[in-house]
Amino acid sequence: MNLTTFYLAVAGLILAPLVGGLVAGVDRVLTARMQSRMGPPLLQPFYDVGKLWSKVIAPASHWQGLFVRWALVASLASDVLLAAGADVLMCFFVQAASASFVALGAFCGSSPYSKLGAQRELFQLLAYEPVFLVAILCMAKVSGGFDAYSFMASDQPLLYKMPLIVPGLLFVVLVKLRKSPFDISGSHHMHQEVVRGVYTDYAGRDFALLEIAHWADVTVVLWICSFLWATSPLAMVVTAFLFLFAALVIDNISARLTWRHMLKVVAPISLVLATANLLWLYME
Amino acid sequence: MLDAYIGVLVLWPLVAGLACLVLKSPGVRSALVLSTGAALAVGALGVASQVPMTANPGFLSSQTALYIAEGAAFALPIYFLIRGLMEKHVLVIVFAIAQLGLAAMSVFGLAAPAAAKSAVYCDGLSLALVLVVSLVGSLICIFALPYMKHHEEHLHLKVTRQPGFFLILLAFLGFMNGLALSNDLRVFAAFYEATTLCSFLLIGHDKTEESKKSAFRALWMNCMGGVFLHGGIVLIQKQFGMADIHELMNPTLWAGASMLPIALLALAGCVKAAQMPFQSWLLGAMVAPTPVSALLHSSTMVKVGVFVCLRLGPVLESTTTGRVLALVGAFTFFATSALALGQSNAKKILAYSTIANLGLIIACAGIGTPIALAAGVVLLAIHAVTKGLLFLCVGDMEQTVGSRDLEDLRGLISKSPVTALAASAGAMAMILPPLGMLVGKWAALEAAAASPIAMVLIALGSALGVVCWVRFAGTLMSGQSIEAKTTHTSALTSTPILAMLAGAVGLGMAAPWFNALLLPASNIATALAGGWGLLPGLFIVAMLAWIIGMKVLGRQSAATLATPYIGGLPSVLKGTYVGPLGRNWTLTEGNEYASEIFGESKLTKFAGALAGALLLALVGGAII
Numbered sequence: 001m002n003l004t005t006f007y008l009a010v011a012g013l014i015l016a017p018l019v020g021g022l023v024a025g026v027d028r029v030l031t032a033r034m035q036s037r038m039g040p041p042l043l044q045p046f047y048d049v050g051k052l053w054s055k056v057i058a059p060a061s062h063w064q065g066l067f068v069r070w071a072l073v074a075s076l077a078s079d080v081l082l083a084a085g086a087d088v089l090m091c092f093f094v095q096a097a098s099a100s101f102v103a104l105g106a107f108c109g110s111s112p113y114s115k116l117g118a119q120r121e122l123f124q125l126l127a128y129e130p131v132f133l134v135a136i137l138c139m140a141k142v143s144g145g146f147d148a149y150s151f152m153a154s155d156q157p158l159l160y161k162m163p164l165i166v167p168g169l170l171f172v173v174l175v176k177l178r179k180s181p182f183d184i185s186g187s188h189h190m191h192q193e194v195v196r197g198v199y200t201d202y203a204g205r206d207f208a209l210l211e212i213a214h215w216a217d218v219t220v221v222l223w224i225c226s227f228l229w230a231t232s233p234l235a236m237v238v239t240a241f242l243f244l245f246a247a248l249v250i251d252n253i254s255a256r257l258t259w260r261h262m263l264k265v266v267a268p269i270s271l272v273l274a275t276a277n278l279l280w281l282y283m284e
Numbered sequence: 285m286l287d288a289y290i291g292v293l294v295l296w297p298l299v300a301g302l303a304c305l306v307l308k309s310p311g312v313r314s315a316l317v318l319s320t321g322a323a324l325a326v327g328a329l330g331v332a333s334q335v336p337m338t339a340n341p342g343f344l345s346s347q348t349a350l351y352i353a354e355g356a357a358f359a360l361p362i363y364f365l366i367r368g369l370m371e372k373h374v375l376v377i378v379f380a381i382a383q384l385g386l387a388a389m390s391v392f393g394l395a396a397p398a399a400a401k402s403a404v405y406c407d408g409l410s411l412a413l414v415l416v417v418s419l420v421g422s423l424i425c426i427f428a429l430p431y432m433k434h435h436e437e438h439l440h441l442k443v444t445r446q447p448g449f450f451l452i453l454l455a456f457l458g459f460m461n462g463l464a465l466s467n468d469l470r471v472f473a474a475f476y477e478a479t480t481l482c483s484f485l486l487i488g489h490d491k492t493e494e495s496k497k498s499a500f501r502a503l504w505m506n507c508m509g510g511v512f513l514h515g516g517i518v519l520i521q522k523q524f525g526m527a528d529i530h531e532l533m534n535p536t537l538w539a540g541a542s543m544l545p546i547a548l549l550a551l552a553g554c555v556k557a558a559q560m561p562f563q564s565w566l567l568g569a570m571v572a573p574t575p576v577s578a579l580l581h582s583s584t585m586v587k588v589g590v591f592v593c594l595r596l597g598p599v600l601e602s603t604t605t606g607r608v609l610a611l612v613g614a615f616t617f618f619a620t621s622a623l624a625l626g627q628s629n630a631k632k633i634l635a636y637s638t639i640a641n642l643g644l645i646i647a648c649a650g651i652g653t654p655i656a657l658a659a660g661v662v663l664l665a666i667h668a669v670t671k672g673l674l675f676l677c678v679g680d681m682e683q684t685v686g687s688r689d690l691e692d693l694r695g696l697i698s699k700s701p702v703t704a705l706a707a708s709a710g711a712m713a714m715i716l717p718p719l720g721m722l723v724g725k726w727a728a729l730e731a732a733a734a735s736p737i738a739m740v741l742i743a744l745g746s747a748l749g750v751v752c753w754v755r756f757a758g759t760l761m762s763g764q765s766i767e768a769k770t771t772h773t774s775a776l777t778s779t780p781i782l783a784m785l786a787g788a789v790g791l792g793m794a795a796p797w798f799n800a801l802l803l804p805a806s807n808i809a810t811a812l813a814g815g816w817g818l819l820p821g822l823f824i825v826a827m828l829a830w831i832i833g834m835k836v837l838g839r840q841s842a843a844t845l846a847t848p849y850i851g852g853l854p855s856v857l858k859g860t861y862v863g864p865l866g867r868n869w870t871l872t873e874g875n876e877y878a879s880e881i882f883g884e885s886k887l888t889k890f891a892g893a894l895a896g897a898l899l900l901a902l903v904g905g906a907i908i
Contacts (some may be wrong), residue, residue, distance in 0.1 A: 057846065058843060058844055058845060058846040059840055059843055059845060059846065060763065060845060060846050060848070060849075061763045061845065062837065062840050062841045062843070062845070063761065063837065063840075064840070065833075065836035065837065065839070065840040066833040066834070066836055066837045066840075067833075068836075069829065069832045069833045069836055070829050070833050073825060073828065073829035073832070074829070077822070077825045081818070086818055087818060089726060089729060089730065090717065090726060090818055090822075093717045093722055093726060094717050094822070096750060097715075097716050097717055100712075100715065100716070100750060100754045103754050103758060104754060104757060104758050104761065106758075107754075107755075107757075107758025107759065107761060107762055107763075108758070108761050108762065108763050109763050109848075110763040110845065110846075110847075110848035110849075111848045111849040111850060112848075112850060112871055112873055113849060113850075113851060114849070115758075115762065115873060118758055119755070119875060119876045120876070122750075122751040122754055122755055123751065123876065123878065125747065125750060125751060126625075126747050126748060126750075126751045129743075129746070129747035129750065130740070130743045130744045130746075130747045133729075133743035133746070133747070134739075134740055134743055137729070137736075137739055137740075137743070140733075141733070141736075146730055200849060201849065203846070263878070263881065264881070271740075271744075275736075275737075275740050278736045278739070278740065279736055279737075281736075282736050
């Protein structure tokens with residue numbers, strides 16, 4: 001490992017959660033504007049986390065603190081891996097580990113809502129993971145390597161060769177932002193069914209850390225999406241923003257997407273499209 | 285010295301087993317089983333220190349040994365035939381007769397093949413199997429000591445049947461070691477058939493109607509596998525006149541030759557590894573006592589199947605047969621992962637997940653590149669330890685709770701913390717980076733770059749597996765409002781469990797180095813720089829997370845817990861609340877199995893038909 005990689009990794013460790021927090025702020029402002037509301041200030045997510053941090057609340061399970069920390073470490077590690085230009089597939093698996101820890105912590109809680117949320121969280125994981133993996137495999141096929149550097153090395157945007165994975169990635173962003181489907185998501189909207197789903201039993205400082213882990217996750221997902229147009233840093237930022245914006249629009253017009261619908265309809269269609277794209281890359 | 289180690293590995297278990305049969309006292313039996321465990325460990329480590337190596341121990345290389353092997357090729361099918369005739373089981377009769385025919389053809393119809401250069405050839409793959417059998421297998425046999433005592437108390441047997449049981453259990457280990465080490469196809473086939481015999485006897489051990497049915501199902505399927513194996517061997521004998529496995533696995537030998545023998549051997553491997561559509565014999569094997577299913581699933585029987593396929597790997601690399609085999613394995617990985625997700629029976633979850641992981645290993649074998657094969661061997665070893673651990677845990681839970689349904693095991697952590705935590709850790713070891721199972725999966729995905737469909741299937745199966753195992757661990761660790769009484773676990777039960785847990789985590793963490801040992805020198809640089817090289821860094825991160833987590837756990841475990849949030853007013857009665865309509869509601873919990881999607885009834889038929897078509901393509905493609 002050379003020194004540049006080290007600096008990049010440290011930058012990833014510090015900046016990624018901050019970027020994720022900003023994304024959460026942008027999300028809330030934009031969503032509010034779409035619904036003709038004023039919305040909170042841009043930095044509201046940071047204020048929220050600060051407030052959560054100051055609260056000491058009795059935990060719902062002895063194990064939750066442990067799983068929260070593990071989730072946070074895994075999320076940050078996936079950011080660091082990406083920043084250091086490491087294997088994107090491994091980064092994906094590390095990120096998935098974080099999601100597993102969040103679900104496990106919810107299982108350990110005492111509230112039935114928390115456990116129900118964990119169950120559905122897992123089915124949600126099942127719906128987006130394969131699509132996300134296939135998207136990464138497509139990128140690897142086009143760029144000829146599995147590391148982040150080769151993803152960013154091609155002269156031509158990867159998007160030209162993989163238009164069919166865009167719906168899949170959009171679906172991943174939608175789920176990862178905890179926007180839809182409404183009967184699982186832990187978003188700030190009113191339109192959810194199971195209180196805050198998988199987050200029900202998390203509170204206080206643990207919850208603040210979990211929020212930071214979530215920000216780190218969002219950064220990873222948007223970052224991987226931005227590889228689609230990785231000709232320059234600016235192009236990557238714009239791509240990521242477009243994915244975010246599209247996800248917000250979809251969330252606002254499909255407030256009643258259920259998890260069964262997601263598992264039976266949305267996931268297969270996006271997976272079939274992504275697979276078709278992969279096969280097509282092999283036929284070239 | 286080497287010959288002595290090999291002798292210990294193959295013959296000691298047989299002798300100790302016979303001693304168990306003759307000296308019926310339980311104390312002697314325990315001593316024999318424990319000493320076998322120790323002897324096998326010494327033998328395995330002794331062999332490990334010399335790998336790669338060849339040897340010619342007398343009991344495997346002499347002419348007498350070959351006569352015995354040829355005799356076994358007749359004796360075992362004749363025994364199967366007699367059992368089949370007694371039971372009037374048509375399929376067993378048919379396949380046993382077919383095996384006899386092939387054995388006769390091999391001995392009387394064709395010129396005897398040139399003898400193998402060395403009777404024993406041990407490389408990384410053989411060593412992995414020997415280590416798995418000797419270490420994991422022995423631990424399971426030790427676990428069986430207290431388990432079988434309970435088991436027989438539960439069945440109210442007048443005369444104990446344990447001496448015979450332990451004879452087969454121990455002999456099984458010896459046969460497995462022999463199979464892993466032997467380099468002569470005929471000797472290999474004899475050991476192969478012997479494992480079929482052992483599994484048949486062990487599955488039918490309880491002598492209930494159900495176990496008899498399962499035993500015969502296992503017998504006919506494995507007899508069919510035997511037919512494929514002998515068919516392949518006869519063809520090889522005819523085509524090359526050779527019996528040296530190591531020399532036969534040379535890709536240049538097969539350039540331009542018909543791949544049919546290889547396809548048949550791979551098919552035999554698929555049957556033994558219970559790949560779809562042959563999964564039913566392994567599922568049926570669950571009726572046997574837990575040590576048997578643990579042994580069959582983790583360290584013995586099914587590992588023979590993947591061992592055969594991995595052995596064929598070098599020949600399969602970038603051939604059509606190899607590509608189809610990769611597809612077969614990947615499809616089973618996907619389909620059985622889906623089936624595992626729809627199950628609430630804990631043992632069935634384990635069984636389907638076993639089949640799934642074997643499918644992944646077979647996919648690695650089909651890809652056949654050195655990197656894929658190394659990943660396959662790593663998966664073989666780590667899967668054995670992890671799955672052995674999980675089976676022992678579920679067996680112990682079953683004896684504690686009296687049920688193997690996941691819903692009944694909910695919140696087991698408050699009742700039997702050691703077992704529940706070990707099982708949760710085992711479940712996590714199946715899916716979490718940087719432990720071996722996930723890393724193997726990851727290596728398989730990157731190695732599968734030549735077959736996109738296999739990659740997509742592996743991606744799907746991997747996601748299904750994550751959901752299945754997190755739910756499994758989560759259910760065991762589920763929080764409960766009612767305080768339960770902790771039960772005591774016997775040392776002979778908890779020691780194998782904890783040893784296996786240490787092995788699963790330790791071996792999982794050692795995977796990158798293990799993998800590097802298995803790779804040819806030319807591949808190490810690229811494989812380590814590209815991916816496996818990341819892992820040491822991830823281990824440091826994992827350690828850090830472990831320390832932070834444990835600190836928080838220590839702090840939080842003293843905290844008073846919050847009252848459960850139930851969306852209503854908690855009522856005085858535990859587990860109830862005052863909710864909508866002012867009524868008193870009772871809380872119930874249950875997992876979502878989405879059985880309308882992952883249910884066994886529909887999915888098995890559909891996936892079985894598809895997998896059958898793929899297997900036909902495997903053989904058919906080789907004929908054309």
